Amino acid sequence: MNGMASLGKWLKLALLAGAAALTAVAPHQATAGSxxxxxxxxxxxxxxxxxxxxxxxxxxxxxxxxNETMRQGIRTTKHSLKGCVDxxxxxxxxSVAASKDDFCAACHSYAAVKLDCWDCxxxxxxxxxxxxxxxxxxxxxxxxxxxxxxxxxxKTQ
Amino acid sequence: xxxxxxxxxxxxxxERRDFLKLGALAATxxxxxxxxxxxxxxxxxxxxxxxxxxxxxxxxxxxxGNGCNTCVTACNTENGLNGKTGPQDSQWIRKVNIKNLSxxxxxxxxxxxxxxxxxxxxxxxxTGASMKRADGIVLVDRHICIGCRYCMMACPYKARSFVHExxxxxxxxxxRGKGCVESxxxxxxxxDRDETPACVEACNANGQNAMIFGDLNNPESEISKAxxxxxxxxxxxxxxxxxxxxxQGI
Numbered sequence: 001m002n003g004m005a006s007l008g009k010w011l012k013l014a015l016l017a018g019a020a021a022l023t024a025v026a027p028h029q030a031t032a033g034s035x036x037x038x039x040x041x042x043x044x045x046x047x048x049x050x051x052x053x054x055x056x057x058x059x060x061x062x063x064x065x066x067n068e069t070m071r072q073g074i075r076t077t078k079h080s081l082k083g084c085v086d087x088x089x090x091x092x093x094x095s096v097a098a099s100k101d102d103f104c105a106a107c108h109s110y111a112a113v114k115l116d117c118w119d120c121x122x123x124x125x126x127x128x129x130x131x132x133x134x135x136x137x138x139x140x141x142x143x144x145x146x147x148x149x150x151x152x153x154x155k156t157q
Numbered sequence: 158x159x160x161x162x163x164x165x166x167x168x169x170x171x172e173r174r175d176f177l178k179l180g181a182l183a184a185t186x187x188x189x190x191x192x193x194x195x196x197x198x199x200x201x202x203x204x205x206x207x208x209x210x211x212x213x214x215x216x217x218x219x220x221x222g223n224g225c226n227t228c229v230t231a232c233n234t235e236n237g238l239n240g241k242t243g244p245q246d247s248q249w250i251r252k253v254n255i256k257n258l259s260x261x262x263x264x265x266x267x268x269x270x271x272x273x274x275x276x277x278x279x280x281x282x283x284t285g286a287s288m289k290r291a292d293g294i295v296l297v298d299r300h301i302c303i304g305c306r307y308c309m310m311a312c313p314y315k316a317r318s319f320v321h322e323x324x325x326x327x328x329x330x331x332x333r334g335k336g337c338v339e340s341x342x343x344x345x346x347x348x349d350r351d352e353t354p355a356c357v358e359a360c361n362a363n364g365q366n367a368m369i370f371g372d373l374n375n376p377e378s379e380i381s382k383a384x385x386x387x388x389x390x391x392x393x394x395x396x397x398x399x400x401x402x403x404x405q406g407i
Contacts, residue, residue: 070298073206073290075349082329120299120334122327 037106042087048078058084062117081117086125095123199351211274211293212343212401213373214357215380215389218266219406220367226252228267228368231359235344237328247318247333249341250356255407264406267356267368270295270316270341271392272401278308278317287338293373293401294345299337308338313393316340343370373401 047054049061061079068074077083088096088103096104097118104123108115200207232250233240242248250269256262272295278287279295286302289295297308297317309317317340324333330346333339344354352358357368371380383389389403 066300068205070296070300071288071290073292073345073349074204075202077202085329119323120327120332120337122329122332124326124329126329 034110037110038101039103039106040088040090040101042103044087047087048083081121082125085121085123089123089125094125097123202349206290206292206294206349208291209374211373212272212348213293213371213380214272214343214354214402215369215383215405216267216402217367217369217405218264220365221265221267222365222367223254223263223265224252225265225363225365227359227363227365228252228356231355232269232341232344235328235347235355236331236342237324237326237333245319245321247320247339249316249318249339266404266407268314268316268392269356269402270312270343271314271398272341272343274399274401276398277311277313277396281307281311283307290345294343294348295340296342296345297338297340299332299334299339302337304336304338306338312340313396313398 049057054061062081062084065076065079066081068076069080084104085096090096090099090102093099093102096102097115098105100106100109102123104115104117229248229250229252230240232238236249238247238249242251250267252265253268254263254265272293274289274293276287276289276295279289281287283305284301284303286298286300287295287308288298304319306319309315309319317338319338320333320335323335327333331342344352344356347354353370357370360366360368369380369383371378373381373384375381376385384403387405389405390407391398391400391403392407394400
């Protein structure tokens with residue numbers, strides 16, 4: 001019995017020591033290698049969702065939204081890729097993925113996750129084509145139409 | 158009917174009906190060249206395309222100018238096409254010249270995706286990328302298109318193009334990229350915010366008024382009235398695809 005108890009104590013100690021070692025080493029390991037990406041702040045006060053949530057889940061939101069928009073014609077703006085680009089385009093390049101420091105490219109090159117979005121989607125926010133400039137702006141752009149409140153509070157869920 | 162029409166807040170339903178009638182009247186009167194918002198159909202953005210509608214187009218080829226390329230140019234500008242017409246370039250809408258061999262009479266018509274009710278491109282697509290939206294607009298979901306081009310083979314109207322080269326500076330509303338098949342979308346991004354396709358708008362602005370766009374399911378729409386009042390044809394009606402694009406004068 002005595003032997004078992006002392007063995008248990010030793011095990012506990014060993015575990016504690018191991019945990020302490022891990023916590024001591026963890027920050028060092030995280031900063032080792034290449035420097036963390038420095039991200040430019042987007043426009044506006046805050047993102048459409050909490051920053052930590054967006055870091056982990058932006059791809060799911062985008063995929064969900066892309067399917068809804070593409071296949072069902074649901075065009076809420078809250079989780080749209082166009083919305084991301086509008087806020088996060090770099091002030092230097094005007095794009096989210098033109099240079100290595102731009103918003104999307106910075107993290108994705110750090111995490112070594114390939115991005116296919118920009119093979120098709122525009123990386124820069126853009127006004128409507130010049131030949132149509134004489135037209136009255138669309139409801140979604142003026143914000144004065146009856147649709148505006150629905151647009152502003154639009155959710156994809 | 159009420160959910161098909163404008164969501165403008167008018168409390169009393171009879172007033173609302175009058176208002177809608179007035180709107181329809183105004184639309185009819187203002188139609189040539191002036192009317193930019195032709196379709197009283199706005200829906201909130203969180204509501205998807207409705208199967209109660211079916212978008213369609215009526216093209217009066219007798220009003221279509223020989224050599225006039227306005228619709229093609231408008232399409233290219235709106236959708237970011239480069240306007241070249243080589244075998245490897247995308248053409249969403251193209252002018253076709255037809256000639257009566259017995260008397261030499263020639264005239265033009267615009268040809269594009271006919272937005273069939275039973276689209277062969279959707280039938281043959283192995284991934285489900287080629288699809289028909291609830292409101293009848295036939296689209297390619299580029300996220301899952303593998304670029305096999307079966308749909309291009311299946312389309313009787315030669316309406317689809319394959320993107321061979323990388324594309325940059327797209328219109329943010331019209332994503333396009335290498336390796337996917339694409340075709341006329343009825344300018345779905347414009348239709349979803351209650352505008353007519355770019356080609357129709359340009360044709361009207363140019364004074365041709367050869368194209369009418371609207372809801373085939375709504376008997377009160379301009380296109381339905383025109384279709385019920387005059388003869389029109391589907392191209393290759395023998396295939397029984399029930400096309401969304403109809404022609405007059407051919």
